[in-house]
Amino acid sequence: MSPFDSGGSSAPPPLSDSAFAGVLLAVDPTLTGIRVLGWSGPDRDRWLRGVTGLRPGAAIRKMPVSISEDRLLGGLDLTATLAAGRAVHGTGILAESHDGFLVLAMAERLSAAIAAQLAAAIDGASGITLIALDEGIGQDEAPPAALLDRLAFTVKIGAADATAWPAAAAIAAAARRLHRIDCLPDVSERLCALAAMMGVRSVRAEIFALRAARAAAAWRGADSIEEADIALAARLVLVPRATQMPSSAEPPPEPPAPAEAESQAEGETQEQTLEDKIAEATAAVLPEKLLEALAAQLGPRRMIRGAGTAGAAAGAERGRPAGARPGHLSGRTRLSVLDTIRAAAPWQRLRRAGMSPERSQNRIIVRAEDFHIRRFKEQPRRIAIFAVDASGSSAVNRLAEAKGAILLLLADCYVQRDEVALIAFRGAGADLLLPPTHALARARRALAALPGGGPTPLAAGINAALALAIMQRRAGKQPLLVILTDGGANIGQDGKAGRAAAGRDALAAAKACGAQNLPALVVDTAPRRQKFVAELAGAMAARYVPLPYADAARLSRAVQANGGSHGRAAA
């Protein structure tokens, strides 16, 4: 609910946060956009209708994630051009949504390439208000970071968001007031101090927060930005970008206190409450897992989201050219002009016959059946998913050697520009130590920090690797599983100890892997060959490599052979 219990003289009706963000966006379109978390449903539809209704007359365009470059940026409309016999240009969706709303469905599936085009359009001040509908689950699925950084707000839509939306006239009036609102120097100081407390990195955040605070003041009908505006801006703009708890034991590099003490009119008690409020809001908005990670260690200072997914999701419409074939023009195909003209050439005399001379003169008559579309061959991106047994038995056996082997494999991945991900299983379950990335230095760091010890939840490890592999395959990549274990499974799928059950669960998980037809490699890290590990490899239709006989270099060759042939044939 809105923090405005004591607003200006003409207090507008209270709005929910998500509605408020929409209002601010309408008042000041330079806030650029909003990321809307939540699945499609009547609540979201209602919200969308409400927001777009704030600026009647503004264009509303909806963009699918699979949009082609032509459709995005505009270009020659070939079919229409041929039919009309003169150039017909199609406008791109970016131009069409100028000074209006561009609604991005399923923004979490957006490719980095399209995100880059959108970011360029935003930087070019095209006046587009972007509404990114993000249906992602968890941190692994998120819109590209380049885009997120340029959207002012992040809101979650709930059932409680059924608000009475304000009238468009009130928005227009607030927009007119916008430039009259003074920004006292201490306002930007406060916002920067808050951002520092929350570990916000990008300076865009504070710029957006200031604009949001000003828009909020304009909306209240006030002449200057007040505490309530700052609180709102912090909640809507800064909190979603927070990477650390404001109450973090580690003080920010420069404590915000002095700057505030000298300039702030309010007493210290009120100061405290605002900070507290924001701390609460942070706790409510931050993803649960991140909080845990933060609490456990003074861990990563920022979330790395969507890293490395760039350019991966590509269809056959990109890549190296590989000939042309007859086909229909659609949004995603590209015309091969030469082949099209070549196909049309033999028919020219025949086609001209039925035409008036002035129309047919100097023109090639191309019909839709002549169209040849270009084909492209794109190398699928590989991703090697390492699942490492870091249990006590494994640590005694050869965790260090397994680490060495992985390092070698990583170097291979670097040469081939593959991505890597690292999962470790020990104790009660499996952890994704390293989300898919190209940055191998990070992989190495994650591996070096990998502790050993505890029982072996083998089934959980295999399942985690499988889940990640399936997700990556969905994203258009080619996963390769590498599982390193000594086979001493003693924790079952249900998290309970027990050798027999654990073994059964592990085999079941391995079978599930095999059913997915994923190229896989099982490395036996036990001092002697373990029958169980070989059995596991069999169930996964994977190649079995016992480490005692495999020096690290041989292992690396094995991965190459498997990955190179792209399938189980090599297994």
Added chain:
Amino acid sequence: MKPVFPFTAIVGQDEMRDALVIAAIEPRLSGVLIFGDRGTGKSTAVRALAAVLPDMAAVAGCAYNCDPADAGALCDACRQAEQRITRRIPVPVVDLPLGASEDRVVGALNLERALADGAKIFEPGLLARAHRGFLYIDEVNLLEDHIVDLLLDVAASGENVVEREGMSLRHPARFVLIGSGNPEEGELRPQLLDRFGLCVDVQTPVEIARRVEVVRRRDAFDRDPAAFCEAYAPAEAALRGRILAARKKLPEVTVADEILSRAAEICVALGTDGLRGELTLLRAARAWAAYEGEAAVSMAHLRRMTEPALRHRLRRDPLDDSLAGTRVARAVAEVFVE
């Protein structure tokens, strides 16, 4: 035209600003790579730099903005033209977005003309538009490999050779390559890394006072761009004058043997690959000396440029995450012992 945030109003980020200025003085350095987080003013700085630079003379109507004064580098059309009319245009800054198609980068057959009247006309691409200006690639480390291949070749030869769709032509494409990206999100191919003359690291400012200043200036600009630019106009003019003077002075800047051998020494100490490191280092040091208004390169100039010129050229183990900057700094401290 929409006002651009002034270059001289950018808060801090001295290394990045200096590198960009030097790339503008000495285009043969062939570019700057800016590594750092989002929201550190990378794009702002690139666009602002172009606005600082004086307009350039170009042949009117030429798709490649040929330089009328440089007869050797004219495109075919300009060479054959009987008379060339000169006009003044702003220095182009062309964005190469991720996911741009090959057609858009290299240029392609003009479909409109091909289909409407069967003419074979070349439609210039981004490389043509960037000629004599800047080609800016944000998130360059995420660029697709086949586009990187194209760029590598063009950046090395200064010429775009088009052999496709029955067209066979070449046109000049000399540009200053500016790339930015976050190394955590992906590695850059070593070949591409090598094409950038200078490499700088930018950090998000952490001091509150500095961030406040950034926000404040941005806010002032947003509220009244014209007045804000007006306030910075003298500083912009001064910088423009300094860059012009440096360009004029650059050919006369001398390099003593002692400096040459010190440059070689530091490259050996760092184990950089090939000779490009030394060449770049010396070029950058000369440009810096020219910018400082000196007639000869001093040790201080050399030292100042060592890090940006060599940081990205160390032979590296992909798994070694020890910062290249630290290694360079250590080598600098050892070699420059006075």
